[in-house]
Amino acid sequence: MRTLSALWIKEWLALARDLHGLAVLFVMPAVFIVIMSLALSDVFSEGGRGVDFAVLAADGGKLAEALAAGIAGEGFRAAPAPASEAEARDSVRKGHPGLVLIVPAGFGADPGAKLKVLADPALPAMQLLAFQGRVLGATLGGDAALSRSMTVEVVGNPRGGRPSSVQQNVPAWLIFGMFLVVMPLSALFIVERREGTLARLASQRVPFSLVLAGKVGPFFVINLVQAALMLAAGCTLVPWLGGEALALPARWDLLAAVTASTSVAAIGWGLLVAVGVRTMEQATVIGGVGNIIAAAVGGIMVPRFVMPEAMQPWTEISPMAWALDGFHAVMLRQGSLKEIAQPCAQLLALGAALLALAVWLHRRRRGAP
């Protein structure tokens, strides 16, 4: 019993002094609970989470306004009507608003006039079905037989219809996977510092920025291989297991640009953690937990549109959200260079800033003036 008691005391003392381990055990779940609870609060509350929609009626603004008023509620918010179907299509492709109801001329009088819903490809099926229900309720008095009068077009999806689960999930988890480079990158760097190889390279006048640049190349290639493997898994493994195959975008160059930009940001983050932390434990807490929080905030684990309105601006602080915008623009919305320019620029600027911060931190530590 004395032996067991001594072992218990030792374990408690060791645990009490392992601040990073305790942070993982207590602080991380608490942070995670707060973020996820806030993110999903509207989903589990009365009325659900809102999606913006607009109504474009050929017969005039009054009909559109009346329909919008009838549809709004239960999580759907009316947005200003676009000027034309082309503009509506363009807006939906960008995800703002997520849905546009197009009401043709003579709707109600002409049996051939059918309603059309333009839908954001990033919108989940449940939201789309709920919207169709609201439209039927508002326009047709709930007459299910008239539901044939409505067609749904998902804008930009290469398959034409609603994007599958694999189409929505692969980009999100690909981004999460790419940011995991923080772990091997920082682990290798900590070993190099601890074993004195960095000191040796410094004595050999190898500039620190070059040491960091020497890590960027291989990890960039690793990120590209990760992307290729995950896309390949979506195209081959998922259908082999009974799921729907991932549809690849037409613009490979844009996909490569988004992947490369995401990789630059992920490597920049990895290098900053590597230089900033002193131990493996710190790397695990800051790198690993940082990734999980960035994923939770950035819409990787929970789609951003289901988050409460007050929380949505905060999602923009996560680089994973920027990367997701870029991947969705390419893979779901078949967007152009214009649509990926902003997320790519944000990711590249972040990567460069983090790299510069890592170099500055190193210089400060070695006592440079």
Next chain:
Amino acid sequence: MLKIEALSFRYAGGDEPVLREVSLAIPSGGIFGLLGPNGAGKTTLISILCGQLRAQSGRISVDGMALEELRRREPAALGLVPQELAFYPMLTCAENLRFFGGVQGLAGARLRERVGAVAAFARIENVLARRAGQLSGGLRRRLNLAIGLLTEPRILLLDEPTVGVDPQSRAFLLESIRALAAAGRTIVYTSHYMEEVEALCDHVAIIDAGRVLREGALAELLRDEAAVVTVRQGRSLEQLFMHLTNRSLRD
């Protein structure tokens, strides 16, 4: 001569300076012993000499030329053999040598020649194809030394190069260091093994708490200090060291 003048250094966020106006004159072509208890500032001084840290004040020069300038003109002028086994355990010995040679600008036939030469010098030719992490302690120390010699530096900083090796490997390493000094290199040698320093070095400096306590030719220091040190039997560097740095425990 490697000259260090009024060198001071304080770590970012540190309360006390680690080096306080340290001045040393290290003669060319000999082995200079840098001694001090744990935390005296030896490794910090070595780190500043090799460019890993930058002193807040003071000057370092080699034959009148600032060390920075010398290293700009002659990047391979200074070599470091750190206390740690500073190589990549997952690479083979040959891969490690080629990597550290490559980052210092060696390539092609010259690189092959230098790898062969340092492997022969350190007697690691037979293990070149083995992963460095699988070597014995003595072989690792010899690989560590070999990497420091790749570019034939004229100033070599050896930070406790014999830690954790058996007597045979230690004897071999000490012989190798003597041979390097005989070839005209200036060697700065730190160690806690007083008998090693006494057997190897012609000049020594004893530092403690970031200050130089004594510096000079070993024989002269022992002779001069003998008058003030109460020595039971004989005169040894260890007795002088303990007298100057006192017996209180460090760390």
